[in-house]
Amino acid sequence: MSISNDLLLTTTGLATCVIVGIFAFRRHFAKHDKLKPRMVPWIIISLGAIATGFMLLVHLVNILGIETGRN
Numbered sequence: 115m116s117i118s119n120d121l122l123l124t125t126t127g128l129a130t131c132v133i134v135g136i137f138a139f140r141r142h143f144a145k146h147d148k149l150k151p152r153m154v155p156w157i158i159i160s161l162g163a164i165a166t167g168f169m170l171l172v173h174l175v176n177i178l179g180i181e182t183g184r185n
Contacts, residue, residue: 124174131167135160 138160146152172182 118177121174121177124170124177128167128170128174131163131170135163135167138163 138156141154142156142160176182
């Protein structure tokens with residue numbers, strides 16, 4: 115049994131979004147004692163990763179045969 119290219123790319127993208135989302139959340143809530151503001155908006159990056167991951171999850175469910183849209 116071979117894995118289709120779409121399934122492989124979707125699961126890889128989903129795993130990447132989970133890793134980036136966790137990393138960005140941890141960086142956002144890390145202790146920050148400096149007076150200078152953070153230059154990277156980690157919360158925006160984490161929310162973008164979560165939104166992209168959700169879209170990839172819906173795409174994965176569609177690939178597996180469950181229809182999520184209108185008929």
